[in-house]
Amino acid sequence: QDSSLGMVFIRKLTPNTDQIFFSRSTDEGQTWSEPVHCSQCCPQFPYLVVNNDRLRQFSNGRLAIPVNLYAHGGHTPENLEGASTGIIYSDDNGCTWQLSEHIIIEEENIIPPPVISPDNPEAWDWCLKHQFKQQEPGVEQLLDGSIYLYCRTVLGYMYHARSFDNGNTWTALKPCFDLPSPCGPQSIRRIPGQKRLLCVYNDHHGQAFAGENWNWRTPLTLAASDDDGHSWQTLGEVEDNRHNYCYTSMLFLDDKLLLTEYESENKEDGSRRNLANLKMQLITDFQAK
Incomplete structure (x- = not known):
């Protein structure tokens, strides 16, 4: 300040x-x-x-x-x-x-994905035993002054919580059903001077949990919330599903969004080969209509 x-x-x-x-x-x-x-x-x-x-x-x-x-x-x-x-x-x-x-994700707040791949039914049981279900958190202040906390998980969705005392204590972490994702980090920012929140994440709408290539961090997608994180709508892909994209950062420049990302290549054995430590692009179509 x-x-x-x-x-x-x-x-x-x-x-x-x-x-x-x-x-x-x-x-x-x-x-x-x-x-x-x-x-x-x-x-x-x-x-x-x-x-x-x-x-x-x-x-x-x-x-x-x-x-x-x-x-x-x-x-x-x-x-x-x-x-x-x-x-x-x-x-x-x-x-x-x-x-x-x-905080941790409490057992009563773990909701199974609607579709689990029949080729890998044991994957969900493995995730339930995973003791570090949530990772790589972020926070953003909401219009009412509360704090929005979000984190990647192995459970098929981004999970989120809120604080009403500037981050001293938190509500329970619960799934954000609008943002189905692999275990890859999200980035959330408010457009300066507006109520709209933007989220960059790996969108897995329509994919069966633990299906083929489920863990790949792709595609890279932009979503928006106009009600302070209560609901999210997908705006479109920033990158298609040819590669992995993660560890983004967001900077607003007038009416543009400067997005940086890490890019890696998917390999058949499930590993990744680094393609770009820092890739940058300008995005213009993210404003509320």
């Missing part, structure tokens, strides 16, 4: 530990302040995951970093058991940081 720039980055210490830092620039990125160790507020979680383009500032000045929290370290199935989601926040322009309530 003071026109300075903020930057969040992760320092990887070992495969099972990392730290989150915040730095500011008051000269348009020419120089940066001494980094502040944000995650020292939660030493009980040695491994944290933060996506690109996730730092937000709420209307009351609070800075928020959405995080996934892992009590047992990094990326092995055993270490990722019991992962939870919340925000690390600062009310003094990034000088000190605190951890919010952190």
Whole structure:
């Protein structure tokens, strides 16, 4: 709110530990302040995951970093058991940081997809046993001042929750049935000065859960909400289904949207080959009619 720039980055210490830092620039990125160790507020979680383009500032000045929290370290199935989601926040322009309530997807809020591939019926059972069902969260402030939290999952949909106290506590994570997706991250932003929210995600409408190529992060699709995230309508594809697209960022430039994305090639063995670490494009057709 003071026109300075903020930057969040992760320092990887070992495969099972990392730290989150915040730095500011008051000269348009020419120089940066001494980094502040944000995650020292939660030493009980040695491994944290933060996506690109996730730092937000709420209307009351609070800075928020959405995080996934892992009590047992990094990326092995055993270490990722019991992962939870919340925000690390600062009310003094990034000088000190605190951890919010952190939540998981409760069993009663897990809804099976309408169609599960008959060729892979055991996939849903595997997902139910998956202890880090939600990952890579993001937040966006809504028109009524509440905070919208969203995250990718292995359960066939984006899941979302809300906070009515600036991110201190959260409602239950529940599926967003309008946005069926693989386990790939979404990006959500409000068009400046408007009520419309935009979401960039991998649209899986009409696909059977766990069907052929279900896990591929494709196509890349733009959706809009004109009721603060209660419902979403697909606007169209940004990229078709030839490749994987993920880890997007969104920047509004007057009446245009600058979108960046990571692109990889699908391979028959299920792996991916990197094609572009940073692909950029301008999108113009996203306004409410």
